[in-house]
Amino acid sequence: MNAVRHDDTDLRAEVRNYLRENFLFGEEAPRLGDEESLIGRHVLDSTGFLELVAFLESRFGVRIEDPEMTPENLDAIASIATLVQGKLAGADSGGRADAAE
């Protein structure tokens, strides 16, 4: 797995890009707000969420657990980025204790 660091802005941009390319066929008008509900904007349905979870798990090497499959975590670009960043930070502190610094 690559050890690229993702800050919040990168993550939001990457999630936005994925949603735009996969669910909107490249057309994002009007622009999705970072806090906007993806269900409310009809970007994602229930299969769409499963696709999103598969994308996040394979792209970032994280595992989204069942209790985390909530609208609070997954229904907006900002909350998705927060969820993934939290998981990457957790993996970083455990797996790279002797690196860097």
Next chain:
Amino acid sequence: MLRDACARQLRRRGLVVATSGGIDSSVCLALAVRAVGRERVLALVLPERDSSESSAHRANILARHLGVSQVTHDIAPTLEAIGCYRWRDEAYRRALPEYGEGWRSKIVIKGGIEGRINHFVLVAQSPDGSTREVRLGVSEYLQIVAATNFKQRIRKTLEYFHADRLNYAVVGTPNRLEYDQGFFVKNGDGSADVKPIAHLYKSQVYFLARHMGLPAEVCAAIPTTDTYSLPQGQDEFYFALPYAQMDLALWALNHGRPAGELAAALGVTEAQARRVYADIELKRRTTAYLHARPVLVEPVSELAAFAVGGH
């Protein structure tokens, strides 16, 4: 209505009804007999490997009760040849490598009423009786559904074979809950020439079965998908609540009843009732494509004068 639909609107000589032994298809078969007479109705029983014995048994009882001709055609060899079981099991094994010969399985929906996002779990029972549960990834889930959809589509192929052979119309058997919520396979059980109970809530269908004096075994049938090898209620696969409660929730939503009132009637919290309403609306949106006719670039307006049933 059914008589008029058959003879005048569709211009066919009779009706084909595939019966699973479930309440909906049983009521449709009985309605067909009442509408056009038993000599103009053909009942089809189309079991496969995962169908339960009791389903076929109830279908036989009903056909005898109504005195209709019945053709039974085991579709398992067709499903085997077309790859239904092979594609399904390959997806099962991606999710659960131990899965194999002698295992039984079903797909269960999780999430909705707890306020989580709906997702699907494979429940599999090994030959020694132990049960495993794994969450399905999107590609496995879609492949399992696509493979099992062969069952409804092969059945429909046979229904239309007999309909064409006899110049009959095909009766579709969804109730209102299934029709509204898109609980059918496009070009599978969703395909038909006439759907006589699509406006009836499931509880009304049960009432109608008793009203028409159908055999007790039929009236007591529990709704199942009859599609997976472990016993599976429809509510486990598709609906957020058991069907009787789901039926009530749909009625309450359609009649503008506040979530608090539904919550009291169902014995759930108001927040859960609101989630049930939201889930109903979401399913309407996500299944709109199942109802949709093919999209055309522009209407072929010359056909409007010949449209059947207001289409």
